[in-house]
Structure formats: structure tokens, C-alpha cells
Amino acid sequence: xxxxxxxxxxxxxxxxxxxxxxxxxxxxxxxxxxxxxxxxxxxxxxxxxxxxxxxxxxxxxxxxxxxxxxxxxxxxxxxxxxxx
Numbered sequence: 001x002x003x004x005x006x007x008x009x010x011x012x013x014x015x016x017x018x019x020x021x022x023x024x025x026x027x028x029x030x031x032x033x034x035x036x037x038x039x040x041x042x043x044x045x046x047x048x049x050x051x052x053x054x055x056x057x058x059x060x061x062x063x064x065x066x067x068x069x070x071x072x073x074x075x076x077x078x079x080x081x082x083x084x
Contacts, residue, residue, distance in 0.1 A: 008070040
């Protein structure tokens with residue numbers, strides 16, 4: 001069942017030559033399409049590929065954009081069994 005789950009990614013905007021960055025949007029990749037929503041609520045897109053969203057988040061030559069895939073293992077909350 002987990003193999004059928006959509007994959008989650010962030011669209012990250014990078015300012016300057018990786019001087020600073022922010023998550024500008026979140027996406028879900030299904031087998032046949034991608035859905036992307038901007039964190040500011042101003043963008044919603046249905047696309048074919050995650051990289052198709054990058055054009056909307058780039059701003060000239062100073063603000064770039066890239067896709068960063070979210071690892072399910074990294075997103076899990078770890079509980080310390082020894083904590084009381």
C-alpha cells in the first residue's frame with residue numbers, strides 16, 4: 001500500500017547564490033499528475049511534472065527555484081521510549 005502513496009515535495013526558492021532560501025510551495029506527485037499549492041495561498045497548479053512548477057516560482061535572475069523531495073523517514077516523529 002505504501003508503494004501507491006503519492007510523494008511529497010517542497011518548492012524551494014533560493015535568493016542570490018544560495019544566500020537564503022524559503023519553502024514557497026508544497027506539492028504532491030501522483031502517478032499521472034502533480035498538485036502544487038503556494039504557502040502564501042496565491043498559487044494552485046495541476047501539472048504533469050514537479051519541475052513544471054519551477055517557472056512560476058522563479059523571479060528573474062536573483063530568485064531561483066528547485067524541487068526538494070520529502071523523505072517519509074525524515075518526516076516521522078521519533079518518540080524516546082525512555083522518556084517518562
